[in-house]
Amino acid sequence: MGYNISDVSGNFTGTTANGLDGWSIDADLSNPSLSIITGDFDSVTDGVSNGEAPSGYSFSALSDTSYGTLTSVNTTDGTFTFTINRAAVLASGSDQTVSFTITGGDGFWSDEDTITINLLICVATGTMIRTETGLKPVEDLRLGDQVWTLDDGWQPIRWIGSRRIGAAELDADPDLRPIRIKKGALGDQTPDSDLFVSPQHRVLLTDWRAQLLFGEDQVLVPAKGLVNDHSIGVDHSPRGIEYFHILFDRHQIIETAGALTESFCPGPYSLREIDAPARRELFRLFPELAGDDTTYGPAARCVLKMQEARMLGAMAT
Secondary structure (H helix, E strand, O other): OOOOEEEOOOOOEEOOHHHOOEEEEEEEOOOOOOOEEEEEEEEEEOOEEEEOOOOOEEEOOOOOOOOEEEEEEOOOOOEEEEEEOHHHHHHHOOOEEEEEEEEEEEOOEEEEEEEEEEEEOEOOOOOEEEEOOEEEEHHHOOOOOEEEEOOOEEEEOOEEEEEEEOHHHHHHOHHHOOEEEOOOOOEOOEOOOOEEEOOOOEEEEEOHHHHHHHOOOEEEEEHHHHOOOOOEEEOOOOOEEEEEEEEOOOOOEEEEOOEEEEOOOOOHHHHHOOOHHHHHHHHHHOOHHHHOOOOOOOOOOEEOOHHHHHHHHHHHO
């Protein structure tokens, strides 16, 4: 190759042979402080900087301006700043990718490199919860926040936990992938935006079929049991997930993205789904659970098993 430019900021990874022509970065938006990405290009020989490109640099337009902007590009020293539109990425409900090119030259010679920015979301991040001070993203909730509950009005949060699951674990165990409940899948504007929950997270349904089949006006149904492959299905797009758990003094029904879903209910299965440090923290607040995981109390509603949930779903199709 007659001439070469490369990123020298250390923020990007080379994505083609010898990292000469393509550069990428995974921007994990689960980090609330991540809002900008910067880079710096130099003229390079055998991985060693020769300084700036004598003829300067030029930048192409972004492939998609919906999810951020190139707020600063320097055609003299090859630096740039990409500012992420976090709200737009989170509202999209899935990972997004933007790219652009940078070209540096030395008289007759020039080199064009492609920069790819992968904007990764935790699909449960951004889910709006109804609180006494208005709707809040689940990741912004704090201990003591008053959350609306169907049965007991405003109730303080006693414990919040979360579990981050990376791409490798999702690939190894696809059963951990989230269920996507599309806007309006549960009724008119319910949920009011696409809702992502763990497969075992339970949703409250009020339906004549529940009364007919189970003698209950309202039932809690595992999200996985509602999968219908059109309005509710397994989401295969995210590279990472963070599931949040909100605990009250007793099991509650809360409003998430306009739909009624359950709060965290400690039990043999759900306790296995949180990591050891979170479990220890929970046991400090509720020491009785450490010796007997059935002491928390009953579920807020009749809970359907997976087979029962599919029976209910079959009647609806």
